[in-house]
Amino acid sequence: MPKKAIIYDLDNTIYPVSDIGEKLFGPLFDLITESGAHEHHMESIKKATMRTPFRVVAQRHNFSDELTQKGINLQEELEYTEPIASFEDYPEIKNIPGLRFLVTTGFFKMQHSKIKQLGITSDFDEIHIVNPVVTSKKEVFADILKRHNLTPKEVLVVGDDPESEIAAAKALGITTVLYDKNDNFSKEEADFKISHFKDLKRIYQNT
Ligand SMILES: [Mg+2]
Known part of the structure; x- marks a missing residue:
């Protein structure tokens, strides 16, 4: 089924936290x-x-x-006040058509400041900072699908953490892509595993 949207994680997916x-x-x-x-x-x-x-x-x-x-x-x-560089392959995601969502869990001010310092706000149709005390990534994903009339099979979730966004997507039947730059995990952790965003478009178009 052709995909219509991609939901991205932020930390260690768009940029390396170790840098900052x-x-x-x-x-x-x-x-x-x-x-x-x-x-x-x-x-x-x-x-x-x-x-x-x-x-x-x-x-x-x-x-x-x-x-x-x-x-x-x-x-x-805590806020981060200096420019942040994304991963070098990040611009590849802008060559992929369809809706783009950014969903990140964490402290609001901190996450907001990082998004601002990355300069990526206009790259996304919606940005959600999830407060885990109030809601969860799974609930936010489900709400995005509902509001945009998307079925789970029309969406990819891309992230670096099998226990976070990948698990939430699996629970909803959404196709998962593990972004594993340093080869930390086995390919069984998700439907697809990539180490460079150039490989994402093919998955988006052909699955
Ligand atoms: Mg992450």
């Missing part, structure tokens, strides 16, 4: 270091923070309730 992570999360890493309880694990905490929602990182690393809450409060105010 030390600066963006600097105040958070300082807070965690200053708590004194995690100094031996800072490198793994930093890596996880750039790949995984903060609540999950906090749980896995046994942060105290107080440190978790302080970390959340801090990140609610």
